Amino acid sequence: MASPLQRRLKDREDGLALSVRQLVRVKRRINLLAAQQLAFSSLGLLIGAGGLLVIAAFLLSASHFLALGVVLAVLLVALLPLVAIRAWRRFAGLERAAAIVDQKAELNGRLSTILALAEKGADRPLWPFLVEDTAGRLDDFQPNRIEKHRISRSIYGFVAACLIASLAGLMTYSARRNQEALRKFLKNFTLQVDPSEIAPSDNPSDGGGAQVEADPETLRSLADRLEAANQNGHGGNRTAMDQLAHKAKDLASNLQDRLTGRQLRDTPEKVKIRLAEAMGDRPPENNEPGDSNPNPAREKGGHSSSNSGAGKSDRKPNSDDQQQADSNTDAGPADQNPPPNSPSAKAFNPGGPEGPGAGDEPVAGQHAGSSPEASGQTAGGGSDPDHLMGPPDAPSHKNENFEIMIDARLSDRSPIASAQPYVPPRVKTALSPYQHPDEPLDRGTVPAGDRETIRRVFER
Amino acid sequence: MSLARNDLPTVADFARTFRRIQGEVHKVIVGHEQPVEELLIALFAGGHVLIEGVPGTGKTMLVKALGQALNLSFSRIQFTVDLMPADITGTRIIISGDDGRREFRFSPGPVFCHILLADEINRATPKTQSALLEAMAELQVTVSGTTYPLQPPFFVMATLNPIEMEGTYPLPEAQLDRFFFKVRLNYPEESELVRIISSTTGPELHKIEPIFEAGEAAGRIESLKHLVREVIVAPEVEQYAARLTRATVPEGSKFIINKEGLARDEAVNRYVSFGSSPRGGQALMLGAKVWALLDGRANASYEDIDRVAYPALGHRLTLNYAAEADGVDPAHLIQKVLKSVRDSRGH
Numbered sequence: 170m171a172s173p174l175q176r177r178l179k180d181r182e183d184g185l186a187l188s189v190r191q192l193v194r195v196k197r198r199i200n201l202l203a204a205q206q207l208a209f210s211s212l213g214l215l216i217g218a219g220g221l222l223v224i225a226a227f228l229l230s231a232s233h234f235l236a237l238g239v240v241l242a243v244l245l246v247a248l249l250p251l252v253a254i255r256a257w258r259r260f261a262g263l264e265r266a267a268a269i270v271d272q273k274a275e276l277n278g279r280l281s282t283i284l285a286l287a288e289k290g291a292d293r294p295l296w297p298f299l300v301e302d303t304a305g306r307l308d309d310f311q312p313n314r315i316e317k318h319r320i321s322r323s324i325y326g327f328v329a330a331c332l333i334a335s336l337a338g339l340m341t342y343s344a345r346r347n348q349e350a351l352r353k354f355l356k357n358f359t360l361q362v363d364p365s366e367i368a369p370s371d372n373p374s375d376g377g378g379a380q381v382e383a384d385p386e387t388l389r390s391l392a393d394r395l396e397a398a399n400q401n402g403h404g405g406n407r408t409a410m411d412q413l414a415h416k417a418k419d420l421a422s423n424l425q426d427r428l429t430g431r432q433l434r435d436t437p438e439k440v441k442i443r444l445a446e447a448m449g450d451r452p453p454e455n456n457e458p459g460d461s462n463p464n465p466a467r468e469k470g471g472h473s474s475s476n477s478g479a480g481k482s483d484r485k486p487n488s489d490d491q492q493q494a495d496s497n498t499d500a501g502p503a504d505q506n507p508p509p510n511s512p513s514a515k516a517f518n519p520g521g522p523e524g525p526g527a528g529d530e531p532v533a534g535q536h537a538g539s540s541p542e543a544s545g546q547t548a549g550g551g552s553d554p555d556h557l558m559g560p561p562d563a564p565s566h567k568n569e570n571f572e573i574m575i576d577a578r579l580s581d582r583s584p585i586a587s588a589q590p591y592v593p594p595r596v597k598t599a600l601s602p603y604q605h606p607d608e609p610l611d612r613g614t615v616p617a618g619d620r621e622t623i624r625r626v627f628e629r
Numbered sequence: 630m631s632l633a634r635n636d637l638p639t640v641a642d643f644a645r646t647f648r649r650i651q652g653e654v655h656k657v658i659v660g661h662e663q664p665v666e667e668l669l670i671a672l673f674a675g676g677h678v679l680i681e682g683v684p685g686t687g688k689t690m691l692v693k694a695l696g697q698a699l700n701l702s703f704s705r706i707q708f709t710v711d712l713m714p715a716d717i718t719g720t721r722i723i724i725s726g727d728d729g730r731r732e733f734r735f736s737p738g739p740v741f742c743h744i745l746l747a748d749e750i751n752r753a754t755p756k757t758q759s760a761l762l763e764a765m766a767e768l769q770v771t772v773s774g775t776t777y778p779l780q781p782p783f784f785v786m787a788t789l790n791p792i793e794m795e796g797t798y799p800l801p802e803a804q805l806d807r808f809f810f811k812v813r814l815n816y817p818e819e820s821e822l823v824r825i826i827s828s829t830t831g832p833e834l835h836k837i838e839p840i841f842e843a844g845e846a847a848g849r850i851e852s853l854k855h856l857v858r859e860v861i862v863a864p865e866v867e868q869y870a871a872r873l874t875r876a877t878v879p880e881g882s883k884f885i886i887n888k889e890g891l892a893r894d895e896a897v898n899r900y901v902s903f904g905s906s907p908r909g910g911q912a913l914m915l916g917a918k919v920w921a922l923l924d925g926r927a928n929a930s931y932e933d934i935d936r937v938a939y940p941a942l943g944h945r946l947t948l949n950y951a952a953e954a955d956g957v958d959p960a961h962l963i964q965k966v967l968k969s970v971r972d973s974r975g976h
Contacts, residue, residue: 271930277921278863278930285863294637294859295927302927 172263174287184304185287189263191307192280196266198312198319199259205321207256211249213323217330218245223337226428227344235421274310279303344429637856638849643922646853647673649840653698656835658691659828660821664812667940668695668786670923674915675854676809677765677785679750679800679944686814688788692746700839700846701743701782708753710796714760718770719777735772740764741779743847747787751797758804761785765807782850802903802947809912810937811944860918862929869974870913870934876966877946878904893973894965900952901962905945912941931974939963 174189218241225237261269267280283303286296308314359382383391615623638646647669654665664680668691671678680688689705696703706717719738723731739745740761750758764770768779787808789800805811817825828835841849879898880888897904916937917929924933943959952962 277924277926277932278866278928279926281865282861282863282928282930285865286861293861295640295856295861298640299861299927302925 174263174284184300185283187307188280188283188300188303189287191310191312192263192266192270192284195270195310195312195315196261196263198316199261199266199269202316202318202321203256203259203261206259206323207253209321209323209327210252210256213327213330214245214248214252215330216327216334220330220333220335220337223341223428224333226425227340231418231422231425234425235418238421238424270310270315273315274306276303276306276310279306280310341428637859638852640856640922640925640927643673643853643856644925646840646849647923650695650698653837653840654691654694656837657694657828658687659824660817661687661691661814664814665691667810667812667937670916670919670937671809671812672782672784673850673854673857673919674809674912675782675857676912676915677787677807679787679789679805679808679811680814681789681791681811682814683792683816684790686816688814689746689748691814692744692786694837695786696744697837698840699744699850700841700843701784701850703744703746704739704742705746705748706739707748708750708757710752710754712753712757714757715772717757717760718764718772721773735775735777737777738770740770741777743780743782743784745783745785747785749790750787751789751800753798755798755801758798758800761787762804762807780847782847782854805944806906806908808944810916810940812940857915857918857922860921860929861927862914862918866917866929866931866934867914869931869970870910870917872973873913873934873938873966873970874905874907874910874942876904876970877901877909877942877962894962894969896957896962896965900948900955900957901946902949903947905942909942909945913937916941935967938967942966 222238222241225234229237263284264281267284270276270280271278279299280303283300286293650669651665654669655662658665668678668680672695680691682688692705693703706712715738717738717740719736719741721733722736724734725731747761750761764779764783765785768781768783770777770779785808790797839846876893877897878885879901881898882904913934914929917933920933920936921927921929939960942963946959946962948957948959948962951957
């Protein structure tokens, strides 16, 4: 919008009109640059922060990702207004533009004086000299001399932010492609896993990503361990702050999974895991934290699985049918159509409301089985000297299986090459009070019928 | 005195004349470029100058050279303790006429000239010093109830000897304030001293050529002084000069009603008893206008005001004992004031 002075000088061609017109052009350029700075800086900040967040989701652990997210959010909240104010301050009216021109073109206040006294300065004896003197310096304050650039230098920051965002996009695209490949791969893939390598997952959302097959004793042992881990996770004196931090971490983890496409819940195919042999990992009898945790190294993971529904698993299924029904109801959409080769005698999904708990232990009658293989596995599970003979009512549900939440992270040998491999932490574990280090056990009399079984166990 | 628009010299005339006078003075004055420049600025701004310097630095020579270059009448008064006001202004004396009758007639003192050198003004008593006040401020002298106007241009250059302070009378603030600028003459540098020695001990002494003809000098200088007052100043620049002047006044001054725009700098509040009077603002503005003309401009700028800030305001600050104890000088305080006002201006 033209000022009264501009309107008055519109049709004139004297020195004053020329100077003011040139000044208006300079003002336009200054304001254009200010607008560019506002746009580029704000967008650059937002895009850059978003890109960094996505890249961080790929590279950082959940806690680091959470910390970075918080830092980025704080920085954005602090910087965006600053950037906006700084750009806003660059916008100039005619007076400010004149001051800028005076400074940059070394006009020593000529333009500012002309502008300030344009209405009433005409009757001063030196006014014509001032006007003509200023008009004679039009070349000194050409718009391209006052502001050399047509594009604000803040575009560099914007471009850098776009590069970061592009990198993040590439990583996301690659991850999505790998996810597709994984889906195809998982259709016909069964993983042989030693149950002792299984630990409760950090993330309850991973629960729907695997389907486990094993003999009932192994599954029960795993369920007990999960329960113990969950109880250890819950059992401490967790403050409200801990719970808040825990929730935040879960949130960050979920966001991370969504950003990276690692959300296995969205994967229709489950990893079929066959527990090759049952171990004699007994659940700890004493569940106090730090007392007899069978695997303290996994305890950390047990904390995270506290939201996995384990707390809600006090229901005691009374029949296979009931459990089957629970499984089908709660396993999520991916579980509605179990793979054809998935045994369905008994399904158990710790990620759902029927998570591992004391009530999930099968009743004795259901464990009665006659398969020698099953009984052997059961006996093998008792590597503890107190149970060398195995429980008298060892279950023999050979075909029993359930889905269990496992910490099945993507490794660099997996089809998703870009994913971060999971390396379990090394933890020194105290010996079980029932074990004696480096001392041979006294040989007892073993019934002849069990010798073969025992020999097989120890050979393993 | 007002001049028609066509009688005004041009901006280029002013700058050229100024530089010529400067050149003539520097024929005999070696070095001291800045003091000479400030002296001429004060002359064309219509003010008077207080020159401070140790003996032998060319104070008297400077004034003499200026008088010769301008081709104006020149008087010199050596101020001493027993100097009386009448020795400056003149007095009525009894004159015997041809017819034998005696009558009182006014005999003009040395103040009736264009350029007056008041040498070592601080050696005279305050009463004698104040005899100059009326002449300096109002360009007139009153003796025995009769007022005698002085002929413009009237330019007083008083010198102050900072050593041998015993038996001297420091100038009262009111009289200090009437000096437009205070100029300091420092010891010459080695190279300058070599030139001084060689030029003053040789067989030929430099002779100053007058810039103006004898009859027209006063008129020409007055027209140039008039041109200075025609320099255009934007309202923002005037406001800057006012803010600068006001920023020298400490917040605790009991002569302040509205404290808006007072000193923001802690040093001013701590070391200054009394800040600059409005005469300081006038000196800033007139000095800036002369600078603008010298730069070939018809408008005064912020930079012009900054240039004359120290000679215009330095002697108008009355410092307290804390400043004396801490060795703080006015130049330091003016730098601080300039910075604080510039910051508030947003530069």
